[in-house]
Amino acid sequence: MQWWCSATGLPWSWRWQWYPGVHLMVLLLGLGWWLLGRAHQWQVRPLRWFLVGWVGLWLTLDWPIGKLGAGYLASVHTLQFLAMTLLVAPALLCSIPDDGWERLAPPGSRARRVLRLFARALPGLVAYNILVVATHFPSVVDRAMTTQLGSFAIDLSWLVAGCFLWWPILAPAGFVRLGVFGKMGYLFGATVVPTIPAMMMVFSDWPLYRLYELAPRVSPHFTANQDIQLAGLTMKLVGDLPIWIATAVVFYRGTAHRRGETNS
Amino acid sequence: MKRLALLTTIVLGWSCSGGEQGELSPGGFLGAELTTPVPKPDFTFTDSKGAPYRLVDRTAGQVTLLFFGYTHCPDICPVHLANIAAVLDKMPDDVQRRVTVVFVTTDPARDSLPVLDKWVKGFNPAFVGLRASDSVLAAAQAEVKLPPAERDTLSDGSGGYAVGHAATVIAYTPDGVGRVMYPFGTRQRDWAHDLPRLVGYGQ
Numbered sequence: 001m002q003w004w005c006s007a008t009g010l011p012w013s014w015r016w017q018w019y020p021g022v023h024l025m026v027l028l029l030g031l032g033w034w035l036l037g038r039a040h041q042w043q044v045r046p047l048r049w050f051l052v053g054w055v056g057l058w059l060t061l062d063w064p065i066g067k068l069g070a071g072y073l074a075s076v077h078t079l080q081f082l083a084m085t086l087l088v089a090p091a092l093l094c095s096i097p098d099d100g101w102e103r104l105a106p107p108g109s110r111a112r113r114v115l116r117l118f119a120r121a122l123p124g125l126v127a128y129n130i131l132v133v134a135t136h137f138p139s140v141v142d143r144a145m146t147t148q149l150g151s152f153a154i155d156l157s158w159l160v161a162g163c164f165l166w167w168p169i170l171a172p173a174g175f176v177r178l179g180v181f182g183k184m185g186y187l188f189g190a191t192v193v194p195t196i197p198a199m200m201m202v203f204s205d206w207p208l209y210r211l212y213e214l215a216p217r218v219s220p221h222f223t224a225n226q227d228i229q230l231a232g233l234t235m236k237l238v239g240d241l242p243i244w245i246a247t248a249v250v251f252y253r254g255t256a257h258r259r260g261e262t263n264s
Numbered sequence: 265m266k267r268l269a270l271l272t273t274i275v276l277g278w279s280c281s282g283g284e285q286g287e288l289s290p291g292g293f294l295g296a297e298l299t300t301p302v303p304k305p306d307f308t309f310t311d312s313k314g315a316p317y318r319l320v321d322r323t324a325g326q327v328t329l330l331f332f333g334y335t336h337c338p339d340i341c342p343v344h345l346a347n348i349a350a351v352l353d354k355m356p357d358d359v360q361r362r363v364t365v366v367f368v369t370t371d372p373a374r375d376s377l378p379v380l381d382k383w384v385k386g387f388n389p390a391f392v393g394l395r396a397s398d399s400v401l402a403a404a405q406a407e408v409k410l411p412p413a414e415r416d417t418l419s420d421g422s423g424g425y426a427v428g429h430a431a432t433v434i435a436y437t438p439d440g441v442g443r444v445m446y447p448f449g450t451r452q453r454d455w456a457h458d459l460p461r462l463v464g465y466g467q
Contacts, residue, residue, distance in 0.1 A: 215343075216339035
């Protein structure tokens with residue numbers, strides 16, 4: 001039995017497969033969130049955000065998406081990356097209310113100092129980009145995805161990378177140091193580095209990843225080259241969209257806030 | 265910041281290089297060069313039109329990539345052929361014209377000539393699909409020193425079967441001598457490196 005989706009080299013099958021590790025993780029996450037809220041006596045429970053993150057995580061890691069991404073299609077692997085960093089991570093960050101963060105990292109605590117540090121633009125960007133680049137090295141992907149532990153580590157890294165990316169934008173007032181234009185510049189900065197691996201996937205003469213080049217085909221009409229090119233396009237075109245939307249939201253909220261201040 | 269930028273550049277440059285590449289054989293190939301080259305097997309197969317196809321005659325002067333497999337193969341055969349097709353597509357015309365890919369089915373029971381032809385030409389219209397009687401097939405595999413293909417019942421209850429077969433493509437240079445073997449795992453960039461060398465071998 002496989003606990004976590006990883007590349008097996010076996011022919012693709014649409015027959016359902018159980019991955020206990022994935023189910024255990026989503027179960028523990030749900031339990032952890034509920035217990036945390038109870039222990040810290042949250043005034044509000046952002047249940048909708050939690051459900052978005054929780055369901056997103058489950059769908060991204062479980063069969064069939066988890067299995068396809070782990071060992072068959074680079075394009076699905078990229079979709080998983082985008083879902084984890086651009087949907088699951090920010091939704092989970094939003095699933096903890098402001099007073100919850102205050103209790104998790106009270107003023108003067110080490111956790112507070114760490115969270116304040118990563119609410120700055122540069123540490124957040126550096127941490128996010130290092131994780132993105134490291135988890136897209138061909139040699140890392142080709143090796144890690146063939147083991148359950150390696151595949152788990154990649155998935156977890158994406159979740160952490162997403163938290164690094166969104167924390168400077170979503171952190172409560174007591175943690176945040178970025179202004180409106182700081183946040184906009186930060187979000188723009190977040191789109192730059194992933195462009196490089198994305199373009200390499202699109203324009204490389206030969207497939208970047210051994211794993212996906214030699215994987216058994218899911219459809220004879222969808223070649224490894226097409227798959228990896230689609231992965232690059234998805235990473236850039238689909239991946240940038242939520243960040244541009246977030247930039248627009250930051251700008252709109254910022255101007256609305258300033259207009260409100262001027263009127264009052 | 266400068267150090268960070270330098271480190272990022274190095275890391276990105278390495279990451280985008282596609283990682284490591286295999287070592288070259290003494291002859292300068294990325295494939296496994298045979299210590300004792302073998303002659304092209306002199307057998308007559310049947311081509312997609314049902315006509316006899318004498319390998320030695322029909323591929324004379326060509327680089328010949330010979331592969332034994334079957335169309336129901338779920339992994340190795342389609343990946344090998346797709347990779348060769350993808351690379352040939354990007355090669356200059358003079359290389360493309362001088363390479364013949366020959367696929368001999370190890371599952372004649374299911375691979376009728378139309379099935380075989382459609383499947384092979386789905387990768388590249390110039391690829392050649394061949395059939396042979398069981399005895400010729402066994403003799404041809406033995407001559408090129410490949411283990412014989414064997415039928416194996418599938419355990420999924422479908423009643424179907426798989427065919428265990430060698431996952432190796434044998435490359436014959438234009439002089440008709442088999443010099444390099446390409447096991448499963450050979451990447452497109454390896455083929456791209458070796459095909460022009462195979463074409464220009466001895467020139």
